[in-house]
Amino acid sequence: MTEDKWLGIYLTRRRWVERALWSALLLGSALANTITTNLDIRRAGLRFDTWEPAVWEFSSALVWMVLIPWIVRAADTKPLRWGVLQRHLPWHVLFALMTSLAHVLGMVALRKLAYATQDAVYDFGNWPLELFYEALKDVRSYAFILVIAGAYRLFVWRWQGEASLLAEPPQPPQPPEPAPAPRPPEASLPASSLPASSTPERRDAPAAVSPALPERLLVKKLGKEFLLPIDEIEWVQACGNYVNLRRQQHDYPLRSSLGAFEQRLDPAAFVRVHRGYLVRLSLIDAIEPTEAGDAHLRLRDGSRVPCSRTYLERLRQRLV
Incomplete structure (x- = not known):
């Protein structure tokens, strides 16, 4: 199967492939974090059930899965390129903080729901302190998502090919035009006696066209x-x-x-x-x-x- 056929197959399923890749990345990370958190809890001798770290990690991953399409759309709306970086970067900082707030509210709601099914109560803790702590992590996650999305798009663009205008061939030098033949002076004649065809006409310059x-x-x-x-x-x-x-x-x-x-x-x-x-x-x-x-x-x-x-x-x- 040729490279173009593989590309065609990918492009027809691109949206599902992108969702599957993000889901695999987030859920795989949540699974790995669940295992390491349980190991840390056992080492520290803390009293938590095995299911609790799973709820913490997977609730966060599920909310990120909902937020990622909006982050990618924000990157399209306000691209972080050199010429517009100074103007667009503050907007992304604000959106990253809003994303962090949405992430916290969503995962806390999911955790409270999961704890309720186990006849338990989830306590998020000191809200101002925890919001600040989560914002520090979420802003980094927001930047990481932008980097991953940008690298992925760059790869796809290189795979598909980037278009550019063909370079115009250099034009050969034109021979100089011959000097016009001298005309007899007409200054002694009044303007009214000149033929209509010899009266100079003003013409507006043509408008610039791309x-x-x-x-x-x-x-x-x-x-x-x-x-x-x-x-x-x-x-x-x-x-x-x-x-x-x-x-x-x-x-x-x-x-x-x-x-x-x-x-x-x-x-x-x-x-x-x-x-x-x-x-x-x-x-x-x-x-x-x-x-x-x-x-x-x-x-x-x-x-x-x-x-x-x-x-x-x-x-x-x-x-x-």
């Missing part, structure tokens, strides 16, 4: 290079400082903002359907409205793309 994309993009993938035709791009998704170009279930990141990329596309071929999505108009198969007033667009290959109400009416006019 250069069109080339017909193909260069994709570098694990040391190999190949060309990606623009006509085969199905839709475009904004992702921080990048746009993801979707082609046959593969995403190829290209460093650009969505607005700048849209200006270089053929407006007759692509349509904006969301603040974070562009879709090739000819591939839209159906519009599926939602109760919230938005819609999902079903494409010919069965994939779905969100469409916000802001762009919905304009899209319907384009499809008529």
Whole structure:
């Protein structure tokens, strides 16, 4: 089986694979911590039942499993890259503290519920002190999750391949234009006697237009290079400082903002359907409205793309 087939299989099950990996990491860590905590309790001669450390560790792991998707979404919304690090880092510190509070409240609720099933009472202790203690641990866990998610995405991007514009070949030097032939002086004639064609006209300078994309993009993938035709791009998704170009279930990141990329596309071929999505108009198969007033667009290959109400009416006019 070729590398591309393995990649295709992975991409069709990507969401489930990511959930399984995070679950295995968290539950495996909870199991290991349960064993070591029980050993420490036995060595110290403390009076705790064997099931109690399991409740402590697995309640924390289950809450982290719920919080991780929100942390990953925060990393997408406020990417921690060099150009925006100073602006986005304080936001992540605040969100890490909010995540810690949610983690503590969730795991305490689960522990109280588990203890109640054993006719016991769980005491979290001194709340201000324990919240501070948990915040110190949770901020580190938050940063660890961001590092793991970033490294994982970097690997997937390298596996799929990153797109870039082809370097334009150098233009040959142009020969100098011949000097225009001298014209007879006309200064002695009044302006009204000059022919209309000789009166200079003022013309406004043309507005600056973004250069069109080339017909193909260069994709570098694990040391190999190949060309990606623009006509085969199905839709475009904004992702921080990048746009993801979707082609046959593969995403190829290209460093650009969505607005700048849209200006270089053929407006007759692509349509904006969301603040974070562009879709090739000819591939839209159906519009599926939602109760919230938005819609999902079903494409010919069965994939779905969100469409916000802001762009919905304009899209319907384009499809008529």
